[in-house]
Amino acid sequence: xxxxxEVGIIGLPNVGKSTLFNAITKAGAEAANYPFxxxxxxxxxxxVPDARLEKLTEMYKPKRTMPAAMRFVDIAGLVxxxxxxxxxxxxxxxHIRQVDAVAQVVRCFTxxxxxxxxxxxxxxxxxxxxxxxxxxxxxxxxxxRIDRVQKMIKGGDKKALTExxxxxxxxxxxxxxxxxxxxxxxxxxxxxxxxxxxxxxxxTLFVANVSEQxxxxxxxxxxxxxxxxxxAREGAEVIVVSAKVESEIAELxxxxxxxxxxxxxxxxSGLDKLIRASxxxxxxxxxxxxxxxxxRAWTIVRGTKAPQAAGKIHSDIExxxxxxxxxxxxxxxxxxxxxAAKEKGxxxxxxxxxIMQDGDVTYFRFNV
Numbered sequence: 001x002x003x004x005x006e007v008g009i010i011g012l013p014n015v016g017k018s019t020l021f022n023a024i025t026k027a028g029a030e031a032a033n034y035p036f037x038x039x040x041x042x043x044x045x046x047x048v049p050d051a052r053l054e055k056l057t058e059m060y061k062p063k064r065t066m067p068a069a070m071r072f073v074d075i076a077g078l079v080x081x082x083x084x085x086x087x088x089x090x091x092x093x094x095h096i097r098q099v100d101a102v103a104q105v106v107r108c109f110t111x112x113x114x115x116x117x118x119x120x121x122x123x124x125x126x127x128x129x130x131x132x133x134x135x136x137x138x139x140x141x142x143x144x145r146i147d148r149v150q151k152m153i154k155g156g157d158k159k160a161l162t163e164x165x166x167x168x169x170x171x172x173x174x175x176x177x178x179x180x181x182x183x184x185x186x187x188x189x190x191x192x193x194x195x196x197x198x199x200x201x202x203x204t205l206f207v208a209n210v211s212e213q214x215x216x217x218x219x220x221x222x223x224x225x226x227x228x229x230x231x232a233r234e235g236a237e238v239i240v241v242s243a244k245v246e247s248e249i250a251e252l253x254x255x256x257x258x259x260x261x262x263x264x265x266x267x268x269s270g271l272d273k274l275i276r277a278s279x280x281x282x283x284x285x286x287x288x289x290x291x292x293x294x295x296r297a298w299t300i301v302r303g304t305k306a307p308q309a310a311g312k313i314h315s316d317i318e319x320x321x322x323x324x325x326x327x328x329x330x331x332x333x334x335x336x337x338x339x340a341a342k343e344k345g346x347x348x349x350x351x352x353x354x355i356m357q358d359g360d361v362t363y364f365r366f367n368v
Contacts, residue, residue: 005299006043006071007278008099009207012126014114015107016209016243021074023243024271026250042074048279048286048297049272052329052359056288056295059337068286068297070275073099093137093199101203101281103274104130105243108223109211123223124230127206132177134199139174141196142167166192174200179234203281205237206230207274215242216265239277241270285358288329289313306354310364320368324350329359 011017025044047067057065075095106123146167152160166189173183179200184190193201208227210218218224218240231238249257249269261269286297287309298312311318327347335341
């Protein structure tokens with residue numbers, strides 16, 4: 001799995017999706033900072049906020065500091081009938097297929113100047129319109145696979161019988177407008193569905209877009225309460241943001257943006273909350289390399305072993321991997337210097353089977 005992972009921002013027209021995406025794009029660092037520099041106009045790259053990186057920078061005083069990055073993709077607004085190609089349906093569905101997770105923006109504010117595509121504010125109806133379209137697109141994929149598997153069974157392939165049972169269960173789930181992820185409860189099912197790249201298997205979170213007045217607290221907003229109830233049944237997270245506030249913050253210099261957030265009673269921007277939630281949703285974590293030339297955060301999928309983490313830096317380091325010299329971020333901070341942590345035996349030498357932990361400060365030994 002690539003760790004230049006992408007989160008697709010989806011939603012019906014006029015829910016604040018583009019406003020939020022534009023704020024992400026403005027807040028985004030220069031594309032030239034990143035190894036994946038060729039960025040399409042509909043992709044925004046942003047730094048992953050991490051206070052640990054600031055502390056490591058204070059400690060090492062490097063020539064440069066490189067944060068981890070997240071990619072967000074603005075996906076064309078959906079209309080009912082997308083699965084049949086209505087509106088930009090085919091384009092919308094093709095783009096979702098390419099991203100690793102989905103953030104669905106749901107309108108939870110009233111504004112007479114912004115017409116809702118369905119004529120009224122109803123976040124659950126909006127979520128279900130999109131859900132239905134994704135289920136219909138997946139249903140078509142599953143039906144095609146069932147046809148192929150039935151031919152394999154006729155040809156004497158006994159293993160295909162198990163796959164057929166799983167596919168029939170998934171077909172029924174999708175027919176009931178339920179996402180395919182509802183039935184993934186064992187390795188066999190996961191294996192069968194992995195090859196189908198179903199849209200409703202994508203990890204999903206909901207972004208409740210509220211008015212500027214409710215940016216600091218939407219506790220009494222009935223629409224947000226409904227989205228939270230729905231998400232709880234899905235096992236999904238809800239992030240409350242005001243896209244309007246985010247677009248205003250994106251225009252300000254850092255110090256003024258912090259002041260603006262404080263005035264609104266916010267500890268962090270909605271964008272930072274969205275990045276953190278997306279990071280968790282994708283099962284990502286961070287390790288660090290630190291020295292005088294550079295302090296850098298690297299993104300890896302949880303469960304990655306040391307040589308593969310080394311490969312994030314350079315394929316030669318993975319190929320010639322000998323050992324990883326590791327101290328945990330907390331141990332390093334508690335002891336004040338790398339030398340002090342080493343003196344206490346807190347710097348470890350780890351081999352090829354070591355599974356990286358979030359916050360590992362790492363030096364890779366290698367020989368090519």
